[in-house]
Amino acid sequence: MPTWDELFKQGEFQQREPQPLVVEFAQLLKERGARRVLDLGCGTGRHLVSLAKEGFDVYGVDISETALAYARQWLNQEGLAAELKQSDMTALAYPDGFFDAVISIFVIHHGTVESMTKAIAEIYRVLKAGGLALLTFPSTRSYRYGHGQEIEPGTFIPDIGPDAGILHHYSDREELEDLLKRFTILKIELVERTEKIDNQERRHSHWEVVAEKR
Numbered sequence: 015m016p017t018w019d020e021l022f023k024q025g026e027f028q029q030r031e032p033q034p035l036v037v038e039f040a041q042l043l044k045e046r047g048a049r050r051v052l053d054l055g056c057g058t059g060r061h062l063v064s065l066a067k068e069g070f071d072v073y074g075v076d077i078s079e080t081a082l083a084y085a086r087q088w089l090n091q092e093g094l095a096a097e098l099k100q101s102d103m104t105a106l107a108y109p110d111g112f113f114d115a116v117i118s119i120f121v122i123h124h125g126t127v128e129s130m131t132k133a134i135a136e137i138y139r140v141l142k143a144g145g146l147a148l149l150t151f152p153s154t155r156s157y158r159y160g161h162g163q164e165i166e167p168g169t170f171i172p173d174i175g176p177d178a179g180i181l182h183h184y185s186d187r188e189e190l191e192d193l194l195k196r197f198t199i200l201k202i203e204l205v206e207r208t209e210k211i212d213n214q215e216r217r218h219s220h221w222e223v224v225a226e227k228r
Contacts, residue, residue, distance in 0.1 A: 032064035048114035055121025059085030104132035197225035
């Protein structure tokens with residue numbers, strides 16, 4: 015099973031452009047007067063850089079020191095500041111109610127349901143009352159669902175894709191609503207597209223969620 019450090023060293027997941035949903039979310043945060051934002055699973059820093067350029071006080075957490083080193087270098091090149099920490103997503107070294115917002119893009123699903131539950135509980139804990147979370151989760155409609163070794167219902171070690179060998183959990187809407195039951199869900203949307211892979215049409219499918227801490 016590969017580690018995230020190994021994948022980042024191989025050049026995987028070093029995207030430069032922010033996800034459009036994060037750019038849109040930043041505008042919502044500005045409307046609400048939010049300032050302090052955590053990127054949970056920040057990787058090499060594309061959303062840290064984007065949010066810092068928008069004037070937010072940004073913080074990044076990732077399990078990979080390789081990714082964090084790349085993010086630090088990029089931030090320095092841009093003349094931007096962020097607090098970066100190496101950490102597992104299930105134990106965040108921040109006090110209760112510290113952040114106005116948390117984003118976690120294609121991260122939380124890399125684990126079992128137990129670890130996802132702990133990560134979501136940590137997001138809830140570190141958010142202020144009324145704080146927002148922007149989260150994404152792969153759907154059970156994704157073409158990779160069911161591929162590889164099944165660890166538990168919905169959780170697989172896939173044998174295809176750029177992060178083959180890394181745990182993936184796939185969720186349906188009912189499960190997500192249960193995982194996020196402590197939040198008020200402001201938006202939950204299924205986003206899908208098709209791509210030709212190995213001469214076959216493959217469906218990418220994921221959930222985009224905006225949730226508010228009650």
